[in-house]
Amino acid sequence: MENGQSAAAEGWSLAGRLLGKRTMGKTVFADLQDAGGRIQLYIKKDDVGEQSFADWEDLERGDLVGVRGYMFRSKMGELTLHVTSAVVLGKSLQPLPDKWHGLQDVEKRYRQRYVDLIVNPDVRESFLQRSRIVAEMRRFIDAQGFFEVETPTLLHVAGGAAARPFLTHVNALDQTMQLRIATELNLKRLIVGGIERVYEIGRIFRNEGIDTTHNPEFTMLELYAAYWNVHDMLEFNEALLARLVEVVSGGASELKLGERTLSFARPFARVGYFDALAQYSDGKLTRERLLDEKGAAAALEELGLPPSPGHGHALDKIFDRVVQDNLVQPTFVMEYPAVISPLAKRKADDRELVDRYELFCAGMEISNAFPELNDPDDQRARFEAQAAQRAAGDQEIPEPDWDFVRALEYGMPPTAGIGIGVDRLVMLLTNNVSVRDVILFPLQRQHG
C-alpha cells in the first residue's frame, strides 16, 4: 500500500489499550496496544459522527477500547486503522507513567509489574521470549521420547542439593514439612520405576540470599536418561542450546550480549577442568597441587581468598576466581574432580575424576551434568557422611533420605542426569543482567 492509500474494502476489528492520543480539532490520532504490538488509529469527526467523536475526546490514555475500521497508510507512511466505530471496554482510573521515559523506578517495576508490562515494551518482550524458550525446551525434549512429570513440592525431607529449605506446616497431618530444594531424588525414583527418560521443569525453593542471580524461588529443568552416558547428555545439551538460540535470534547461531557476541555454532568449546585452571593461571595451578588439600588451601591464600571449610569448597572458590569469568563463549568444562562431585560416579580409569561437565556462557554456569550414582551402598555411605556433617552444625546439609537408598536397592540403571537453571538461561537468551528481569514477580519485602 502506498502512502496515503487505503484498503477500505477490508474491515478490521481490534481491541486493546489506548497508549497515546493526539487530538487535532476534528481528528484524533491514537496508538492502540495489544498482545501483538502497537498500531496507530485515526478517528475523523465526519466519519464517526458528533456523539461518537465527543466520546473519543473523553477517552484517556490507558483506557481499553474495541475499534472497527479499515487500514490505510498515513502521509508519513505509518500503517493506520481508519476507525469507523468504537466501543469503550474498560476505563483506566490510575494514570500511566510518562509516555516517553516509561517506568524507571525498579522497585515499582517489580511491585507493580502490570504497569511495567504496559509501558515498557522491552520488558514485555523479555517475558514473551521466556514463554517461547520454555515452550521450545518442552518441544525439543518431548521429541526425544522424554516424559514430563510433576513431583511433590512439599516433602518430609528436602534433599538432592545442599541448601536451607523453607519450612511449612501441614494441618491435616500436624507435621512440619519442607519445600523442595531439588527434584533430583524423586526423578531418580522414577528412573528406578522404569520411566527411563524423565524430566521436570519445576519451581525450586531455597531459603538463602537474594541478589542479581538468586531468587528464593526459581525454576529448574532436571532431566534423567537411563542408559545414557555423559557424552550422550552433552550432545543433547549442545543441540538444545543451539536450538534455543535459533528460536530467540530468528534462526541465527549468534547471540548479542551487551558488547559481546556469543557464537553457539556447534561444536561448542570443550576444556578439561584442570586444563582450564592451568591455562588461566599461567600453569601455576596444576592438578597435582589442587588435588592435594594443603596445596589447594595454599593456592586459595595466594589468590587472596578467605580460608575454606573443606577441600571441595576451596576448589570451587579457586575455579570461580580464576576461570569462570573467562568462559565467555559457550564452553563445556569436562572431567571434574570427584571431591566436588558428591553425587557423581567416579571414572573407571581415573578414580580422582568424575565424568561430569558444566556448560558456561558469559561467565555464568548454565548446566551441570553427570552420570548418577546408582550404587546403594555408596549412596548410604555418603548419606551417613552427610549426617555427620549435619550433626556438626552445617545447616545446609539435608537429612538423609533413607527411602532413596531403598529405591536404589531395587536397582537403578546407569543414568545420566542434567540440571539447567531456567531463569539464568533465560537471562542469557534475553540479554538481561538480573534474574528479576526474567521473573515476573520477584520476591520483595512486604511493604505498605
Add this chain to the structure above:
RNA sequence: GCGCCUUUAGCUCAGUCGGUAGAGCAGCGGACUUUUAAUCCGUUGGUCCCGGGUUCGAGUCCCGGAGGGCGCACCA
C-alpha cells in the same frame, strides 16, 4: 549479615553556600481535519520516605529507622 549508593508532583528528573518547592511530560480549560515525544495559549498539582536533633531558619547538615539498587559474604 557488612559496605556503598538511593528515596523530591501521577511519571522522568533538577534543586547552588542552610534562606518562600522547580522543569518537562501527564491531568484540567481553550485553538487546530494526516499527527506520531504533535504543536500553540492558559492552568491545577507537594507528608521533599519516616522519626529525632542542630539552627532564627533544614529538601539541603547530624543521628536513628524503613524501602529499593549495587557490591561483598552466603549460595557445592
